[in-house]
Structure formats: C-alpha cells, structure tokens
Amino acid sequence: MFGQNWPAHNGVVVGSNPAISVFSIEETHAVQGGIAPETLSFFPATRRVGPPHDVSGQITKINILDIRAFPHNGGGRTSYRKEGAMPVTLHSACIERLRESLKKALSMIIVDKNQLIRRHSTVGLFESEKILPSSGKSKNIKGDLEEYIGEYPVFDFVYETISKELSENQTYDSEVLNLKLTSIECYKDVEALANRLLEQFITLPWSYKFSLNISSELISPNDFLEDTVDFGGGVSLSKVTDEFKERFPLESHIEARNNNLSKAYGPLLLKDTLNWNSKGVVLQVERLGFVGHYGKTSPVISAEETIKSFFGLGLALFIFKHSKAYYPIPPKRHLYVHRLEDDRWCIDSKNDLDDDFSEAIMQITFDNLEGRIKDNKKIDWLIYHFNQIRSCFASAERAEPILLACRWLFDSYAGRNELLSYVQATVALEILLGDKASSDLMGLSELLRNxxxxxxxxxxxxRQSILDDFKGIYEIRCKIVHRGKSHLSFGEKAMFNKLRKMCARVIQKEVDLLLKESENI
Structure with a gap:
C-alpha cells in the first residue's frame, strides 16, 4: 500500500538490482490514488509489500510501501494520476537532485533516546526544499505540495515520516544520546532510505478522514434517519453502527501505535479509552495530503478549521447553544485520523485538540429554543438546518466568507480571554460586511454598521436600533485594539452578547442568500 509506515511486519524489499523490476497490477489504477502506467525508472529498485518473491535473488525482510513500476513512455517527465487531486509531477532530473540532496541530509541526522530526532541536525533538509520547481511550467508543484503538507513540504514529510517510524519501531532508551540515524540497522543504507522516502513522496496526496465523537446532548443517533448525513466538501455526520466500527477501526496491527493512541493525559494521567461513542454520532472531515507524527500539516489544520466552521454555523443558526461550565480537569478532545490504504480505512494517529477548542466543544449542546422545539419535531428541525449547512459545505468556494466568519464566531466562544473573544466576534462581522475599497472612502465602522x-x-x-448598537459595539472594539483596554464592564459584556447575536443574524442572512443562489443555478 502506498505510504505504508516502514518497517512493516510482513513485507519485503525485493533486491537492489539497478535494473527496474516490473510487477503486474490492475491496469486502471494501483491502489489508493493510483499511479498511471508510466515511468518510475529513475528509481534504482522497486519495492513492494506482500509475500516474499525473490525477483533479483536478494531478499531483505523489511516493510515499506507498495509501489509498482512500468516501462518508460519516452516522455522526459513522469506523471501520477490521483483521484480528486491534481497530481504532483516531478521531472526525472529534479528527482535525481532531490535524491542526492536527501542522501547528504539524512546522513547528518542525530537521534536521541532511540526515538527523538534533534531538530538542528535536520537543517540539511531545507536545502532540498530549494530543488522543488517554483517557476516555469512546474511552478504549481511547490504550491500543490504546500497544500498537501505545509510551507516546507520536503522537510515536514521526511522529518515526520522518520519520527513516526522511530516511535513505532524503536524502543525508547533514555541512555542513548547523540546517535547517528544511519547507525540504526534499518537506516544504514542511506541511498535506499532516500529512494524509499522519495517513492513515498511522489505518491502524495493520501486520503485521510478526521473523526470527532459528538455527545448525544448535541446530536443523538435518533435525530436523523440515514446512517450518514453528507454535507458535501468532505464533511459528514455518521451514526456509530457495527458497519461504521468495522469500516473505521480504532486499533492497528502495530502495538506501539495502539499504545500512542491510548496514551495517558491530564494531571491524573488518565488512560484514554479507544472507542466510538455509540450513544452519540461522529463528525468526519475528509482531506487529502500528508499527516505527520508531531507537527500540524495542512490537512490537520484544514480539518480543525472545518470543524470550527461546522460548530460556528450551528451556533449561528441556533441549532446549538453554548453554556459555560467548570471542569476540575481540563477536558481533552481529539480527532481520530484514518488513512485510506488499499481501499480500507486504517487508523493512522490521534490528533489532540488544544484546551480551548476541546472545552468549547464540551460546552456546546443542542438548542431547543427554550423548549419550543419538542422531541417529536427535532428531526424536522434538523433536516431543515442540515440543508442550510449542506448549502455552505457543498458550495465551499462561494460560501468561503460564511465558513470563515463561522470559524471566527466559534473562536469567540473558545478560551477565557473575553477581550480577545470580543475582537474575534467583530472580525466575523468584518469578514462578511467589510470591503476595503468602500471602507477607505467612508470608514470601516460606518460601512459595517450601515x-x-x-x-x-x-x-x-x-435599523436605527442596530445602527446605534453597532456604534457602541465598535467603540468598545477600538478601545481594546487601539488603547489596550484591560477588561469589559457589565454593560460592555451585555454589548458583547448583542454582538454575537448580530453575527448570528448576519450569517443567517448570508446563508439564506446562498440557498436562493443555489436554487437559481
């Protein structure tokens, strides 16, 4: 499978023959994402996961990715067909330069305690970044890789990949310091290591699903009829059925990964239980790219932002409500991360949400509008609002300002710094109502209030009441931003509540306009 964490438990490396080996595969596409039947001949060896077949006479027990080779098509470039994403295409000369640069950088990496890479020893990886094309016909490649991984795609991919391998395959030893990566048995062959990392790199992007357990106090399995509600844009809500549990397992065949997934947290070192909440539902976000071991790569950031937009939209549409609560132990919420491998979703990692994010989610419940939404009407109420949510995520480009404003509105509920929260709520309004050209002529606050x-x-x-309230709201905002105001008075907190309600009403109007536009298309 592409991107299989190395080393695997029952795979092999087939030879080190400089002649490319050719394996038969399905003609249409190999596995997740697929590789078009074109050249991979710039690699000195082809590796696969599976039963040990001695093609070259040399077999080394190791586990890496499943990559297939095809004859060169005579074109000077290689192309890789991805479903749902623009393929990353690299010229063979670029691949060769990357390989040589990686070999030099990898030989300099230092490991402590058998698992921890010294960051300063990876400086050579930044030289590899300069090799990626950023001009001419290939100028979009760097941009694609940044979208899939982050600002430094080569560094992030190599550092995160090796970090994960060390974590899952090496035994932690606090006595081991200043260890060369290439002195570890399975990393001694630096050329093979560089080749393997490049082989994985060119199969990007990979498909991931980020899953968040949602409490039944927010939405219960009885609140919608289907097993899954698809909102579009890779966002969905699912009931925790037996089929769902089988499709998205929370255990892998790698013991160290399972230990990492259930690691202790909090001051009492509570062990996390790996299970789906069958009494609630699961919010899922699907993204393409690469998810690392430590850092937040682009898909992780995008998934978290999408979840914030979802909850912010729910708050604005009065599906949800936020109520402050005290927790003696800060709550910890996380996203289970699954990766698509050979058409199967395999547990890859667990991404902990920060404390403010986690606490805000815990404090959100279903809004029954003070008892006006009876239990027998809840499904109809949600169907109506789910359609509104779907209009936003299914039309993400046109709805981008709405989703962005919802994210800022959610952030205004997260955290305990009321001054920052106040500014975040005003930013939500500015996103939807602001216009630089017009604000330069008449002033931003005057433009927004009108x-x-x-x-x-x-x-x-x-309208006159809104104009008056908005003037007061913006005066408070200016005192915070320009005069360093230290706290909100009782009256100013009341204005803050008006500000949030104003944000919600503006978002509601924008969603209604989006729905009307969608009906006319």
Missing amino acids: RCAYLIGTTNTE
Whole structure:
C-alpha cells in the first residue's frame, strides 16, 4: 500500500538490482490514488509489500510501501494520476537532485533516546526544499505540495515520516544520546532510505478522514434517519453502527501505535479509552495530503478549521447553544485520523485538540429554543438546518466568507480571554460586511454598521436600533485594539452578547442568500 509506515511486519524489499523490476497490477489504477502506467525508472529498485518473491535473488525482510513500476513512455517527465487531486509531477532530473540532496541530509541526522530526532541536525533538509520547481511550467508543484503538507513540504514529510517510524519501531532508551540515524540497522543504507522516502513522496496526496465523537446532548443517533448525513466538501455526520466500527477501526496491527493512541493525559494521567461513542454520532472531515507524527500539516489544520466552521454555523443558526461550565480537569478532545490504504480505512494517529477548542466543544449542546422545539419535531428541525449547512459545505468556494466568519464566531466562544473573544466576534462581522475599497472612502465602522443594519433590519426602527448598537459595539472594539483596554464592564459584556447575536443574524442572512443562489443555478 502506498505510504505504508516502514518497517512493516510482513513485507519485503525485493533486491537492489539497478535494473527496474516490473510487477503486474490492475491496469486502471494501483491502489489508493493510483499511479498511471508510466515511468518510475529513475528509481534504482522497486519495492513492494506482500509475500516474499525473490525477483533479483536478494531478499531483505523489511516493510515499506507498495509501489509498482512500468516501462518508460519516452516522455522526459513522469506523471501520477490521483483521484480528486491534481497530481504532483516531478521531472526525472529534479528527482535525481532531490535524491542526492536527501542522501547528504539524512546522513547528518542525530537521534536521541532511540526515538527523538534533534531538530538542528535536520537543517540539511531545507536545502532540498530549494530543488522543488517554483517557476516555469512546474511552478504549481511547490504550491500543490504546500497544500498537501505545509510551507516546507520536503522537510515536514521526511522529518515526520522518520519520527513516526522511530516511535513505532524503536524502543525508547533514555541512555542513548547523540546517535547517528544511519547507525540504526534499518537506516544504514542511506541511498535506499532516500529512494524509499522519495517513492513515498511522489505518491502524495493520501486520503485521510478526521473523526470527532459528538455527545448525544448535541446530536443523538435518533435525530436523523440515514446512517450518514453528507454535507458535501468532505464533511459528514455518521451514526456509530457495527458497519461504521468495522469500516473505521480504532486499533492497528502495530502495538506501539495502539499504545500512542491510548496514551495517558491530564494531571491524573488518565488512560484514554479507544472507542466510538455509540450513544452519540461522529463528525468526519475528509482531506487529502500528508499527516505527520508531531507537527500540524495542512490537512490537520484544514480539518480543525472545518470543524470550527461546522460548530460556528450551528451556533449561528441556533441549532446549538453554548453554556459555560467548570471542569476540575481540563477536558481533552481529539480527532481520530484514518488513512485510506488499499481501499480500507486504517487508523493512522490521534490528533489532540488544544484546551480551548476541546472545552468549547464540551460546552456546546443542542438548542431547543427554550423548549419550543419538542422531541417529536427535532428531526424536522434538523433536516431543515442540515440543508442550510449542506448549502455552505457543498458550495465551499462561494460560501468561503460564511465558513470563515463561522470559524471566527466559534473562536469567540473558545478560551477565557473575553477581550480577545470580543475582537474575534467583530472580525466575523468584518469578514462578511467589510470591503476595503468602500471602507477607505467612508470608514470601516460606518460601512459595517450601515451594511449590517440594512441586511438584518426589517423596519426603520429596527435599523436605527442596530445602527446605534453597532456604534457602541465598535467603540468598545477600538478601545481594546487601539488603547489596550484591560477588561469589559457589565454593560460592555451585555454589548458583547448583542454582538454575537448580530453575527448570528448576519450569517443567517448570508446563508439564506446562498440557498436562493443555489436554487437559481
């Protein structure tokens, strides 16, 4: 399988013959993402996972990715067909330069305690970044890789991949210091290591699903009819059925990975239990790219931002409500990360959400509008609002300002710094109502208050009330940002509540406009 964590338990490396070996595969596409039947001949050896077949007369027990080779098509470039993503294509000369650069950088890496890479010893990897094309016909490749991984794609991929391998395959030893990576048995052949990492690199992007258990106090399995509600844009809600548990297992065949997934947390070192909440539902976000062992790569950031947008949208549409609560032990929420390997979702890692994010989610519950939404009407109520949510995620490009504003609105509920939260709520309004050209002419606050009043006000009296409130709201914002205001008074906290309600009403209007536009397309 592509990107199989190395070393695997029952795979092999087939030879080190400089002549490329050819394996038969399905003609259409190999496995997840697929590789078009074109050249991989710039690699000195082909490796696969599976039963030990001695093609070259040399077999080494090791486990790496499943990669298939095809005859060169005579074109000077290689191409890789990905489903749902633009392929990353690298010229063979670029591949060769990357290989030589990686060999030099990998030979300099130092490991402590058998598992921890010294960051300063990886400086050579940044030289490899300069090799990626950033101009001419290939200028988009660097941008694609940054979207799949991050600002430094080569560094992040190599550092995170090796870190994960060390964590899952080496025994922690606090006495071991200043150890050369290449002195570890399975990393001694630096050329083979560079080749393997490059082989994995060119199969990007990989498909991931990020899953968050949602409490039944928010949404229960009885609140919708289907097993899965698909909102589009890779966002869905699923009931925890037996089929779901089988499709998204929470254990792998790698013991060290299972230990990492259930590691202790908090001051009492509580052991995390690996299970799906069958009384609640699971929010899932699917993204393409690469997920590392430590750092937050682009897919992780995108998934977290999408989840914030989901909850922010729910708060704005009054599906959810936020209620402050005290926790003697800070709650910890996390995302289970599954990767698609050979058409199967395999548990890859667990991404802990930060404390403010976790606490905000814990404090969100279903909003029954003070008892007006009866249990027998809840499904109809959710169907209506799920359609609104779907209009945003299914039209992500047109709805981008709405989703961004919802993210900032959610952030205004997360954390205990009320001054920062206040500013975050005003940013949500500025995203939807701001316009640099117009604000330069008449001033930002004047522009926002007029647009807000005429968007959500239904009568002249209401519009005038909004204009007055908005002026006071923005004066508080200016005192925080420009004068360093230290706290909110009781009256200013009341204005903060008005600000959040104003944000919600503006978002509601924007969602209604989006729905009307969608109906006319």
